Amino acid sequence: DIQLTQSPSFLSASVGDRVTITCRASQGVSSYLAWYQQKPGKAPKLLIYAASTLQSGVPSRFSGSGSGTEFTLTISSLQPEDFATYYCQQLNTYPRTFGQGTKVEIK
Amino acid sequence: EVQLVESGGGLVQPGGSLRLSCAASGFTFRTFWMSWLRQAPGKGLEWVANIKEDGSEQYYVDSVKGRFTISRDNAKNSLYLQMNSLRAADTAVYYCARDRWTDYWGQGTLVTVSS
Numbered sequence: 001d002i003q004l005t006q007s008p009s010f011l012s013a014s015v016g017d018r019v020t021i022t023c024r025a026s027q028g029v030s031s032y033l034a035w036y037q038q039k040p041g042k043a044p045k046l047l048i049y050a051a052s053t054l055q056s057g058v059p060s061r062f063s064g065s066g067s068g069t070e071f072t073l074t075i076s077s078l079q080p081e082d083f084a085t086y087y088c089q090q091l092n093t094y095p096r097t098f099g100q101g102t103k104v105e106i107k
Numbered sequence: 108e109v110q111l112v113e114s115g116g117g118l119v120q121p122g123g124s125l126r127l128s129c130a131a132s133g134f135t136f137r138t139f140w141m142s143w144l145r146q147a148p149g150k151g152l153e154w155v156a157n158i159k160e161d162g163s164e165q166y167y168v169d170s171v172k173g174r175f176t177i178s179r180d181n182a183k184n185s186l187y188l189q190m191n192s193l194r195a196a197d198t199a200v201y202y203c204a205r206d207r208w209t210d211y212w213g214q215g216t217l218v219t220v221s222s
Contacts, residue, residue, distance in 0.1 A: 001169075034208050041207040044123040044152065049208035071167075075169055087152055089209065 002026050005088035005093050006099035012107045019075040021102045028068045034094035035064055035073045039084045109133040109211045111203050116216030123193050129186040137181040140206030143188045145199035157206050191207030193220045
């Protein structure tokens with residue numbers, strides 16, 4: 001199975017900060033990588049797919065980059081509603097796997 | 108508006124069975140792969156299984172192979188997950204999702220496996 005490792009696992013940041021989360025794959029997944037945001041008690045929400053394509057309706061402060069084994073999710077200016085847990089997922093190979101998550105909390 | 112509504116969760120004893128359902132609306136169900144995913148309490152996300160548009164292909168995570176069966180009824184716009192030989196480790200919120208980059212998720216249904 002492909003292992004996805006997110007770093008950091010926990011991030012404390014302030015409103016307005018630029019935030020970057022990294023997702024590293026144990027083997028190449030081409031661009032078959034997605035990013036999700038999850039708030040407590042809610043279903044995950046797709047933010048980015050195909051590594052860098054912004055899902056419709058998602059604010060432009062979110063962006064994704066990378067291919068192969070290293071990917072990043074960037075929030076250009078953190079907003080109060082962005083405090084949540086973020087997950088990457090590879091959809092290149094079965095079983096599809098997720099990173100362990102990155103919790104973004106208010107500093 | 109795309110809507111996915113899961114049902115069928117509950118408390119079941121180890122070794123028991125449960126059938127989850129997912130009612131889909133707001134899109135042409137028969138033209139999309141569909142997935143089940145789960146999240147154990149306080150833990151991360153896990154992909155469980157998916158099924159092709161016409162039901163002819165299914166894929167599973169190893170931990171549920173031989174115990175869980177994903178199926179669909181395109182006439183009823185419904186997705187199912189038959190879960191047999193349930194274990195405590197299967198305790199989780201189960202989500203159905205549209206499989207195009209997992210772009211739409213239901214609200215989830217809680218399955219608790221405990222004696």
